[in-house]
Amino acid sequence: MAGMIPTRGLLVLAALLAAGCGSKKSWSDYYAHCASPRTGVDPFSGRAYPDKQGSVDDEKNFLKLWINDLYLWYNEVPESNPGDYKTPVAYFSVLKTPAKTPSGQAKDRFHFWYDTSYWENLAESGVEAGYGMQLVLLSRSPPRSAVIAYNEPDSPAAHAGIDRGAAITTVDGVAVVDGSADALNAGLFPANAGESHTFGVIDRGSTTERTVTMTSANVVNVPVQHVQTIDTGASGKVGYMLFNDHLSQAEKGLIDAVNQLKSAGIADLVIDMRYNGGGLVDVAAELGYMVAGAAGTGKTFEKTVFNDKYPNTDPVIRQPIVPVAFLTNAVGFSATANTPLPTLALPRVYLLTSPGTCSASESVINGLRGVDVTVYAFGTTTCGKPYGFYPQDNCGTTYFSIEFKGINQKGFGDYPDGFTPGGTGDTGLPGCPVADDFGHALGDPAEAQLAAALAFRSGGTCPTGTFRTADTRAAPEGVVLKNVWRQNRWY
Secondary structure (H helix, E strand, O other): OOOOOOOOOOOOOHHHHHHOOOOOOOHHHHOOEEOOOOOOEOOOOOOEOOOEEOOHHHHHHHHHHHHHHHOOOHHHOOOOOHHHOOOHHHHHOOOOOOOEOOOOOEOOOOOEEEEHHHHHHHHHHOEEEEOOEEEEEEEOOOOOEEEEEEEOOOOHHHHOOOOOOOEEEEEOOEEOOOOOHHHHHHHHOOOOOOOEEEEEEEOOOOOOEEEEEEEOEEEEOOOEEEEEEEEOHHHOEEEEEEEOOEOOOHHHHHHHHHHHHHHHOOOEEEEEOOOOOOEEHHHHHHHHHHHHHHHOOOOEEEEEEOOOOOOOEEOOOOEEOOOEEOOOEOOOOOOOOOOEOOOOOOOEEEEEEOOOOOOHHHHHHHHHHOOOOEEEEEEOOOOOOOEEEOOEEEOOEEEEOOOEEEEOOOOOOOOOOOOEEOOOOOOEEOEEEOOOOOOOOOOOOOOHHHHHHHHHHHHOOOOOOOOOOOOOOOOOOOEEOOOHHHOOEEO
């Protein structure tokens, strides 16, 4: 499974269809039977669309049988009448478990869909229409508060000087604190490039509002930023990097960062993943090796576990389940394939976390713990997603439904409520609970989470008052407003 990217073009079901289904109806019998079939060629795969004339009922039957076959918790899905739902996507929305996690959260918070053309563009390029500013909502309901976590280089936000800690106060004259959500969303999250919107902004360290007009663009995400070395004196140099997404572009960025930090002779590494919602597990497995070195060689980084119908076989690709190893060579996403990866060979790593640390980012934590690399964490509890899926196209809609969970070398993968810095039990990580600090730049040794990591590394204890930051707009847990596709793991 390592290296496979079923997000490229349409998922081919030839193996399933060729296998035959006997007399009992299967989801493959309804696959690509569409109420409105597509014609022509999928631009990403170069293959003709498989669609044939069908009906809305065919699309619903596909979903019902597909969920019953492949969904991880298929036996927890309540019975529902497809006829009660006007559209396939409305029906899909109820085809999930209603169960709760130990903390009371929904067990399945990761059930969603996209138009296939939109998904393919996102998965292939990491390009989204917007301004290149990552918004964090500190309060979801009025009185709202929204600040910028970081920006993308060479983006409209970067050119406008909108950077970390800037508060967005108005959008097209509508107040963020209590204005219409529809109006705010229209300006903050433009559907297309070329849209012009005006914002009230109070920059970090300022009390004066300024007005900025930006035009949305197709922004290329830069997953690895702010790679630097912090000299701590007698205790040696500490490397720092901001790692925001496990996208294909991250492969080369991580390799370059590790080479830079290795040349600098660092003794320890801080990886800032507080805004990293996940992505390609192979990229996580590459990072795991670049941190651990020989400790991970030949070991399992993550093994997928499907529902009880498929104990030994991956039911989508119809192959025996093969664990993803700690990868010692580049897969070839954005670096040259099979290039040996550099490694820091560290016995420990320091991570900065938040509820936005999700999925493949949590795989890094779990995978390293599985080979006894000590993972220290500073921040707040991660999102809790040991689960993943194969994106599945049908009739122009790509569905994302949990099909497996990931376990590490030791067989552990139960963290539905996340990993907690300074917590106890199986999901507690040594370290400190620390609020996000929007009063300092990322990578600034005085920024609360990084400062706590450096202090803990030096003295072994958490600084006092680490939930209190220099910025009064900070909060223990901000809602990271990333596109939902970036909060998942994919193979």
